[in-house]
Amino acid sequence: MKASRVLVKAKKAVPTIRASNRQQRAALSTRSACSSLSSTPASSPSTIISSRTLPRQHALPTSSAALPARWNRRSYASAPESSSEPLNKTPLYDLHVAHGAKMVPFGGFHMPVQYAGQSVGQEHHFTRSHASLFDVGHMVQHRFEGPGALAFLQRVTPAGLQSLSPYHSTLSALLWPGSGGIVDDTIVTKLADDSSFYVVTNAACRDKDLKYLGEQLEAWRGDGLLVVEHRVLEDQGLVALQGPLAEDILGAIVADPKAANLSELYFGQCRYVTVKVAGGRQVGDVLVSRGGYTGEDGFEISIAPADAVAVTEALLAAAHPDRLRLAGLGARDSLRLEAGMCLYGHDLDDTTTPVEGALSWIVGRDRRGETVLGSGAFHGAATVLAQLKPKSKGGSGVERRRVGFVVEKGAPAREGSEVLDAATGEAVGVVTSGCPSPTLDHRNIAMGYVRDGLHKAGTELAVLVRGRRRKAVVTKMPFVETKYKKASSA
Structure with a gap:
């Protein structure tokens, strides 16, 4: 370097x-505007559609008698090796094995930690100098739709979503009522309008997150608010193409470079593209989001289950190993730490508020005045907003x-x-x-x-x-x- x-x-x-x-606020930006929750009763109930939950991960305490008790309550993101539950596989499992990946349990899945012929350090450096492809299909991809989608997401996160432009994203967090503790960190993307959102959460928190969202949707329905549909995109492929060559590599497989216009797709933005795969076939409705977890330029690419392998292989074939290689969890972890990115279950947990976690910037500017839930506040607003102001200025601080x-x-x-x-x-x-x-x-x-x-x-x-x-x-x-x-x- x-x-x-x-x-x-x-x-x-x-x-x-x-x-x-x-x-880290250079990560996905939150846009400000005045917003409030609608109190108009819905004509039909909120719904949640999901299936196949993973086993809940065990909490492993890291304790020290000299530290405040709440500093020591921690949970871990990776699945324990001794778990009796069968591990799941992403759509790319066979591809990883074919490329000599060392597979380990992580977040309830078999995941590649590194690949044959490369050390973790070599994968790390190659990402910084060229480009790497990471399988992140273990992450949970959601769709929230309906007239109440925006208001619901603004209840469970502190994000200012109303003024977020279509096909733009923001880093946020699901928060617990009262305490404002972080249930999970997440990326929220507004699609065509305020009634359609794409949300990504962590695999290791899947069971907890789905329970939380189900309870929150049930409470939403009980309040007679606008309808919200929640759908988990089961087995959806998700790959992260990261590194300085990422734009050129992705551009080589898009079917219509002018329509894709990758050169004017900026960090925190996304669009649907059509890509070319083997056999002259084209795959449409591939959601390409500019961003990632490494600090490098790149894209996260969401792909329908049936096409995940074909699109991944097309990227690898178009670039060749001198420009693009597969990389595993080992390099991903060192890259994200250099970029100052948190790993849930390690750097964040249920006892951590956004202010404690140095994530005050995820609280939208237009979300900093209301503390009453029924009037548009987010969960834990009273706690979090008081923490934003230090004790010396009349707040509670942290x-x-x-x-x-x-x-x-x-x-x-x-x-x-x-x-x-x-x-x-x-x-x-x-x-x-x-x-x-x-x-x-x-x-x-x-x-x-x-x-x-x-x-x-x-x-x-x-x-x-x-x-x-x-x-x-x-x-x-x-x-x-x-x-x-x-x-x-x-």
């Missing part, structure tokens, strides 16, 4: 890394905040490592994700929570790694400059 992409600064002789696009760290050389600070006050040795936080950064010459980076007041960039702390204290400095994220294609930079 060129030195010009990362600015290295020193404070009190301890190096920190500062990327030029320092906040006790902890999610931050990034750079840790001195040596063993990396992994999940569960205690964060200590550098002067007193007092436990003041916990690491939730950590690894040596492949892009930054294996410098140790990490993400975690620290006591409020210790969250400012440059704050010197320590982490306990294998019983030894190591210096750590709070550092702004992302650690590596993001490369999203935005309209303003085109």
